[in-house]
Structures are given as C-alpha cells and as structure tokens.
Amino acid sequence: MSKKILVSACLLGQKVRYDNGDVPCLDPRFLKWYEEGRFVSICPEVVGGLPTPRPDAQRQGDRVVTGAGADVTEPFAKGANAALKLANEHDVALAILKQDSPSCGSLFIYDGTFTDTVVAGEGTTTELLRRNGFKVFGEDQLDEIERELALVDGSQ
Template structure:
C-alpha cells in the first residue's frame, strides 16, 4: 500500500482560502498522486473554526493576527493540532502545504506587517508537524517530494 500525503485543501481546488479562492496544483505529479488515492486533505484554518471568507491573517512571533488586529492564534492552534492528528491517524509520509500561508508556509510567510513582504519562516501547522517529525514541503517543491516519495515507496 502506498503511503499517504497530507495536502492543503486549497491545492485540491477547495474554496477554503481567506479570500474564498483556491489555488489548485495542476502539476501532473500532484494529479497522479490524487488519482492513486494518496492525498489526505485539510484546511487548518477552517478546521480551527475560521469562516470562509475571513480577514487576512499573518504571524507576528507566536501570535497570529488579522490586519485589523484581532488575535486568531487560538483558531490557528486548534487547526494545527487537528492537522497533526490527521497526519498521525493516516500515517502520512510527508505533507505538501500552501506556501506563504500563516498556517501552512514551509519556507516563507508574510512578515506580519501586512505590507505584502515575505520573510523566511513557517506557518503554525508546518511548525507543529515538523516538531513531530513530519517532512513538510510547499507546492513549489514537487521535485523534492517526488524524490522522497520514490525513496519511501521502495522501503
């Protein structure tokens, strides 16, 4: 049986982003993994109790706040914990999460100033998954994912 891959629901075309949009990943490898039934999806922010659409949020240290200053750290934490539980339940091999997101970013996130500037960092869900030994990649790192999946499949 092939190992599962945890993915951000927006990458599958689910309209769960803060702006009620989606960002489907149309890479043939991603579609192949979908057809193989490998993908387990979640939107940590929605599972954490935030609506769609919702105000844009960014990390500011250990807090997550909206552009108008509302603290949504608790919702982000609930979503991160639910995502970790899903990953553990499905024994996923790795995760492909939405780059730049305050939940899912794996290399860069917005810098917390709401000025469209990005900084090296990771979202809260990515941080928690990595703390528990899961490899997390962005949708722009499918070459690395493909290599890891190939290695895992031969184990």
C-alpha cells in the first residue's frame, strides 16, 4: 500500500485561502496521487480558527501578523499542531504544502513587510512538521517528491 501524503487543501481546489481562492495543482503526477487516494488534506489556517476570507498575514520572526498589525500567531500555531497531529495519525510519508504561505511555505515566504517581497523561509506548519521529522515540499518541487515517494514506497 502506498504511503499517505499531507497536502494543503488549497492545492486540491478547496477555497480556503485568505482571499477565498484556491490554487489547484494540475500536474499529472499530483493528480495521479490524488486518484490513488493518497492525500490527507488540511488548511492549517482554517483549522486554527481563521475565517475564509481573512486578512492577509505574514511571518515576522516567531510572530504572524496581518497587514493591519493584528497578531494571529495563536491560530497559526493551533493549525500547525493540528497538521502535525493529522500527519502522525495517518503516518504520512511527506507533506506537499503551498509555497510562499505563512503557514505552509517550505522554501519561501513573504518577508513580513507586506511589500510582495519573497524571501527564503518556511511557514509555521512546515517548521513544526520538519522539527518532528517530516519532509515537507512545495507544489513546485514535484520532481523531488516523486523521487522521495519512490524511496518510501519501495521500502515498505
């Protein structure tokens, strides 16, 4: 049996993003994994208690704040913990999370200045998952994910 994959709900076409949008991943490999029933989906921000739509938020060090300055660190932490719990419950092989997100970014996030500047960094959920031994990738890293899944599925 193939191992499960934790995935950002917005990548599956669910309208959970801050702007009430989605960003479905239409790569054939991603769709194949979906059809195989491998995905366990979550939007950490919604699970953490934030509404859709919601104000845009960005990481500023260990805090997450909205453009208006409201501190939303607590719901982001709650969502990250829920994602970790889900990953553990389903014994996921890895996670595919939305790049650039303050929750899910795995290589890049916005820099916290609300000037559309992207910097190297990771979101709160990615950080927690990685600290607990999970490999996290963005939707733009499907080649790496494919290689990792071949290793994981082959070792079962």
